[in-house]
Amino acid sequence: MLKMNSMNSIYENLNSKFNILSVDYPDDMQMAIDLEEKDIHTVLAYLKSDGYTQLSILTCVDWLKEGVLQLVYVIFNWDSGIHILVRTKLDRDKPLFRTVMEIYPGAEFYERDVHEFFGVEFEGNERSYKHLFLELWDAEPPMRKDFDTQAYSDKKYAPREYKSKFISEKGGEK
Amino acid sequence: MEIISNNLEKDKKDMRKVWEKIGDYFRANSIWMMWYCTGCGAIEMPPTMTSRFDMEQLGMGPMATPRQADVLLITGYLSAKTLRRVIYSYEQMQDPKYVIGFGSCTINGGIYYDSYATMKQLDHYLPVDLYIAGCMPRPEAVMNGFDTLISMIKKGEAKGWKHYQENYDWYHENQLHSLGEVYVKDEFHE
Numbered sequence: 001m002l003k004m005n006s007m008n009s010i011y012e013n014l015n016s017k018f019n020i021l022s023v024d025y026p027d028d029m030q031m032a033i034d035l036e037e038k039d040i041h042t043v044l045a046y047l048k049s050d051g052y053t054q055l056s057i058l059t060c061v062d063w064l065k066e067g068v069l070q071l072v073y074v075i076f077n078w079d080s081g082i083h084i085l086v087r088t089k090l091d092r093d094k095p096l097f098r099t100v101m102e103i104y105p106g107a108e109f110y111e112r113d114v115h116e117f118f119g120v121e122f123e124g125n126e127r128s129y130k131h132l133f134l135e136l137w138d139a140e141p142p143m144r145k146d147f148d149t150q151a152y153s154d155k156k157y158a159p160r161e162y163k164s165k166f167i168s169e170k171g172g173e174k
Numbered sequence: 175m176e177i178i179s180n181n182l183e184k185d186k187k188d189m190r191k192v193w194e195k196i197g198d199y200f201r202a203n204s205i206w207m208m209w210y211c212t213g214c215g216a217i218e219m220p221p222t223m224t225s226r227f228d229m230e231q232l233g234m235g236p237m238a239t240p241r242q243a244d245v246l247l248i249t250g251y252l253s254a255k256t257l258r259r260v261i262y263s264y265e266q267m268q269d270p271k272y273v274i275g276f277g278s279c280t281i282n283g284g285i286y287y288d289s290y291a292t293m294k295q296l297d298h299y300l301p302v303d304l305y306i307a308g309c310m311p312r313p314e315a316v317m318n319g320f321d322t323l324i325s326m327i328k329k330g331e332a333k334g335w336k337h338y339q340e341n342y343d344w345y346h347e348n349q350l351h352s353l354g355e356v357y358v359k360d361e362f363h364e
Contacts, residue, residue, distance in 0.1 A: 133255065
């Protein structure tokens with residue numbers, strides 16, 4: 001009950017200050033909040049000053065049917081042990097977002113990762129256009145759910161050819 | 175232009191000179207292995223190298239640099255990024271040199287057969303003298319593979335490095351097709 005009391009208290013505090021679209025509790029010691037695009041930086045700056053000093057990870061989810069890319073900032077409080085997932089949705093066709101490097105400097109590499117694999121542009125992150133994992137990448141961002149990995153793989157990397165041997169009904173190989 | 179098959183056919187006649195046979199004999203009994211952990215196949219080597227299986231009893235030991243190594247051991251799948259660096263390592267080795275492909279992924283991509291960044295057959299880019307089957311192979315299989323390689327070297331059958339030299343254009347064309355460019359140009363080399 002202590003945990004849930006703390007979580008409720010955190011949520012009520014945030015809800016009184018910001019416009020929180022929805023809240024969810026994926027696990028003990030975890031809270032997920034959905035925000036508008038414009039509120040992300042303010043909320044992250046506030047939460048950092050309130051003890052959530054670590055950006056554990058920034059990642060992205062491709063909701064193909066909804067036509068949105070969802071950014072997920074997972075921040076962590078070392079004193080209370082609580083993770084908060086701060087989430088927002090971006091237009092899938094032209095995903096553009098302001099960097100949070102001013103708030104969490106370590107976000108640079110996470111943003112480069114999301115840029116490379118999902119195609120989200122991060123304004124203010126000058127190095128996000130340098131290749132990080134996919135050197136000389138020449139196709140759509142591969143983590144998008146409409147990217148055909150098999151087709152790309154077959155085009156780019158020669159598959160090994162195996163001779164098929166069929167056993168006929170009369171016995172013996174054809 | 176006809177596509178040259180990279181099948182390493184065994185010569186019916188041993189073309190080596192006497193001094194080459196002598197060199198291969200001593201080479202086969204004192205092999206230095208460059209062990210390139212590309213994917214998940216790293217954990218099998220410590221038990222193979224340490225006392226229970228003790229691959230040094232075969233006369234084979236690990237070497238820290240490709241410039242002093244005889245064997246390049248590719249243990250697992252190769253992403254495009256890794257393959258560039260593996261080619262660097264291979265080119266730094268002196269002739270004669272041998273490549274062992276370790277596990278299913280070097281044969282046909284294994285469970286990464288549909289990955290956007292993982293190659294599917296290692297011998298399309300580098301000449302593989304020997305494959306060790308398994309996902310992952312056990313130390314016994316690794317030791318058997320090493321023993322087979324030693325035998326191949328003594329008999330003059332491990333000639334992948336010659337095949338690479340003689341058919342470099344074919345290998346290089348495959349490398350460029352899959353990698354775009356072999357040269358590594360990342361920000362850590364700026």
